[in-house]
Amino acid sequence: MTTAEQPLLSVRNLVKNFSVKGGVFRREVDRVHAVNNVSFDLEKGETLGVVGESGCGKSTTGRCILRLIEPTSGEIWFQGNDVTAMGKAELQAVRRDMQIIFQDPYASLNPRMTVGAIIGEALTIHKLAATPKEYEARIVQLLETVGLNPDHMRRYPHEFSGGQRQRIGIARALAVSPKLIVCDEPVSALDVSIQAQVINLLEDLQEEFGLTYIFIAHDLSVVEHISDRVAVMYLGRVVELAPSRELYTSPLHPYTEALLSAVPIPDPSIKRERIRLVGDVPSPIRPPSGCHFHTRCPIRQLPLCSTEIPDFEEKRPGHWAACHLR
Numbered sequence: 171m172t173t174a175e176q177p178l179l180s181v182r183n184l185v186k187n188f189s190v191k192g193g194v195f196r197r198e199v200d201r202v203h204a205v206n207n208v209s210f211d212l213e214k215g216e217t218l219g220v221v222g223e224s225g226c227g228k229s230t231t232g233r234c235i236l237r238l239i240e241p242t243s244g245e246i247w248f249q250g251n252d253v254t255a256m257g258k259a260e261l262q263a264v265r266r267d268m269q270i271i272f273q274d275p276y277a278s279l280n281p282r283m284t285v286g287a288i289i290g291e292a293l294t295i296h297k298l299a300a301t302p303k304e305y306e307a308r309i310v311q312l313l314e315t316v317g318l319n320p321d322h323m324r325r326y327p328h329e330f331s332g333g334q335r336q337r338i339g340i341a342r343a344l345a346v347s348p349k350l351i352v353c354d355e356p357v358s359a360l361d362v363s364i365q366a367q368v369i370n371l372l373e374d375l376q377e378e379f380g381l382t383y384i385f386i387a388h389d390l391s392v393v394e395h396i397s398d399r400v401a402v403m404y405l406g407r408v409v410e411l412a413p414s415r416e417l418y419t420s421p422l423h424p425y426t427e428a429l430l431s432a433v434p435i436p437d438p439s440i441k442r443e444r445i446r447l448v449g450d451v452p453s454p455i456r457p458p459s460g461c462h463f464h465t466r467c468p469i470r471q472l473p474l475c476s477t478e479i480p481d482f483e484e485k486r487p488g489h490w491a492a493c494h495l496r
């Protein structure tokens with residue numbers, strides 16, 4: 171049980187390495203450091219935005235929390251229980267409370283199943299409908315909740331647009347009345363006009379059902395309005411974590427500043443200088459020494475930044491960052 175003081179979710183020192191195998195004997199020849207020492211808390215009803223470029227470890231972090239990917243080390247406390255220590259039965263039970271919405275609504279729905287069967291699958295697994303009538307009534311209710319027509323239950327995913335398919339994915343996640351939903355880039359594959367509709371729907375559902383979200387995106391502008399706090403990741407590490415408004419108005423980490431400089435400002439009278447980072451994101455197989463960002467940082471100080479890993483510290487109340495100079 172969660173208490174007033176206890177967060178719904180606590181992630182502590184989460185690490186995920188992937189083996190790169192090679193040679194005749196398929197031995198480990200390298201290791202991808204996908205998630206490196208990530209820690210954060212999440213309060214009930216809160217939305218944490220997680221942002222960073224491709225390969226920064228944000229999706230891997232989300233999947234490790236649900237143990238869809240096994241973490242290499244670290245702790246994941248959900249409602250006071252360590253998810254990493256759970257056996258199969260316990261994990262299945264806790265997955266009722268923790269759901270995921272995937273990025274690609276085209277690939278994440280089984281094309282051979284009707285929409286009703288897709289949404290109803292979890293009702294069957296978790297024995298949440300006593301009779302066929304109850305089962306159908308719940309599917310109708312879920313379709314209506316996400317703004318779809320009850321008649322859609324007999325149709326197949328290919329008959330729907332991208333935005334509608336994402337709504338089906340959301341209905342599937344809601345079927346088990348979860349507490350936490352990991353939204354893994356839920357709008358990245360959608361047209362900009364549809365993105366706002368899906369985000370608005372997620373916000374409405376959060377209010378109605380008291381949901382807690384981890385909202386993963388590669389673009390800061392997408393998470394700005396939905397997030398209470400935002401975590402910025404770079405090469406497997408959280409480099410900055412702050413309340414949303416503070417992160418957007420007074421960022422501390424040079425990487426966050428660069429990401430923000432690319433976000434268009436609706437008011438044309440406000441000018442913001444674009445910070446163009448040099449080079450590509452380094453390989454997570456051999457991340458740079460010291461601060462991982464030092465090879466691209468416009469304000470780095472050598473040799474400090476290339477030799478010492480900056481601590482992830484609370485620089486202002488509730489505002490954490492990993493930088494020697496800020």
Ligand code: SF4
Binds near residue numbers: 424464471496
């Ligand atoms: Fe830049 Fe150094 Fe700060 Fe890293 S620690 S972000 S390299 S100034």
